[in-house]
Amino acid sequence: MKLLLDLSHKLGDPARQMAILGEGNASVWLGDETFLVKASGCNLATLDKTGVVECRAKTLLPLLEKTNLSDAEIDGTLLDSRLDTRAKKPSVEALFHAWLLTLPGIEFVGHTHAPAVNSILCSPRAEEFATKRIFPDEIVCCDVASVFIPYTDPGLKLAQAIRARTEEFIRNLGRPPLVILMENHGIITLGRSIQAVLSAMLMAEKTATIWLGAAALGGPKFMTPEHIERISGRPDEIVRRKMLKL
Ligand SMILES: [Zn+2]
Numbered sequence: 001m002k003l004l005l006d007l008s009h010k011l012g013d014p015a016r017q018m019a020i021l022g023e024g025n026a027s028v029w030l031g032d033e034t035f036l037v038k039a040s041g042c043n044l045a046t047l048d049k050t051g052v053v054e055c056r057a058k059t060l061l062p063l064l065e066k067t068n069l070s071d072a073e074i075d076g077t078l079l080d081s082r083l084d085t086r087a088k089k090p091s092v093e094a095l096f097h098a099w100l101l102t103l104p105g106i107e108f109v110g111h112t113h114a115p116a117v118n119s120i121l122c123s124p125r126a127e128e129f130a131t132k133r134i135f136p137d138e139i140v141c142c143d144v145a146s147v148f149i150p151y152t153d154p155g156l157k158l159a160q161a162i163r164a165r166t167e168e169f170i171r172n173l174g175r176p177p178l179v180i181l182m183e184n185h186g187i188i189t190l191g192r193s194i195q196a197v198l199s200a201m202l203m204a205e206k207t208a209t210i211w212l213g214a215a216a217l218g219g220p221k222f223m224t225p226e227h228i229e230r231i232s233g234r235p236d237e238i239v240r241r242k243m244l245k246l
Contacts, residue, residue: 003108004028004036005047007194011110011201012044018112018205019044024186026110026197027097033058035101039088044112053090055081060098064160074156095159096188100166103176106190110197113186116208122184125215130181132222134211139223139231140240141203145169146179154185162188178246179204193245200246 008026012019024044027037034054038044042051059081063074078090081098093111100109120129130148133139147169152161162180169177178200180188189200214220223231231237 001036001049001052003194004052005049007108007110007197008038008044008047010194010198011112012047014045016114016202016205018114018201024110024112025091025093025097027094027101027108029101029107030054034083035098037090037094037097040091042088051088053087053094054083055090055094055098056083057081057098057102060095061102063095063156064099064163066156069156071155092155093158095156096162099159099163100176100188100190103166103170103190105192106176107192108194108197109188109190110201111186111188112201114201114205114208116205116212117181117187118185119212120208121181121186126181126183129208129211130179132220133228134207134214134220134222136231136237138203138207139228140237141178141199141244141246142207143178144173144228144232145177146181146204147177149180149182149185151184152182158182158185191246195245199244 004026011024011026022041022043025038027035029035034056036052036054038047039051039053059077063077078094081090097109100106120126127148130146133144147165149161149165152158166177178189178191187204189197191197191200211220
């Protein structure tokens with residue numbers, strides 16, 4: 001609980017503007033098939049334990065196999081997944097949290113609507129931001145590529161799209177992604193520690209700021225696949241990843 005509140009407060013830090021009002025959410029896997037996630041409508045910056053819900057992944061995951069469910073049926077299952085029936089309603093985004101937290105080595109998930117990242121995700125160049133890389137630290141904290149999700153209705157359909165595209169990423173690279181970018185929506189970062197989630201989130205936002213600046217000068221000039229591969233395999237960068245708990 002303490003780690004989740006700490007992550008939430010950092011993601012919701014008003015100075016960063018990545019999640020204001022009730023935007024964004026965060027979750028942690030507790031093992032034993034349950035996880036903690038922010039309740040619907042609560043503020044990340046001021047989150048306390050009354051705004052956190054413990055949910056059973058087993059109740060939520062079967063929804064991902066279904067189509068044509070009404071919003072009321074989805075809401076009903078979200079409420080049924082709570083261990084404590086007095087707890088608040090989990091965010092509808094708990095569906096993608098539940099699935100991502102079952103990936104090997106993933107203990108924490110964060111989601112925000114970070115301004116510079118969203119400036120690109122709301123532009124015609126959104127997919128390029130996910131598939132290309134512009135500097136070495138981006139590769140260290142965000143991996144050699146991010147998962148890109150074309151705009152999808154938030155809720156069940158979005159969770160299904162995230163699953164399909166993330167499975168494809170894992171088939172290609174043999175590991176879960178660190179960053180998932182959702183067109184016209186926002187960013188998800190995931191990892192084995194809160195440091196990994198925060199590093200990927202903050203570095204993606206910094207990268208987006210640099211991207212926007214470089215675009216104003218006719219860029220960005222992208223790194224070549226050879227340079228990207230070199231950085232991702234360098235022993236000193238692997239040590240740095242370990243130090244950052246990525
Ligand atoms: Zn969102």
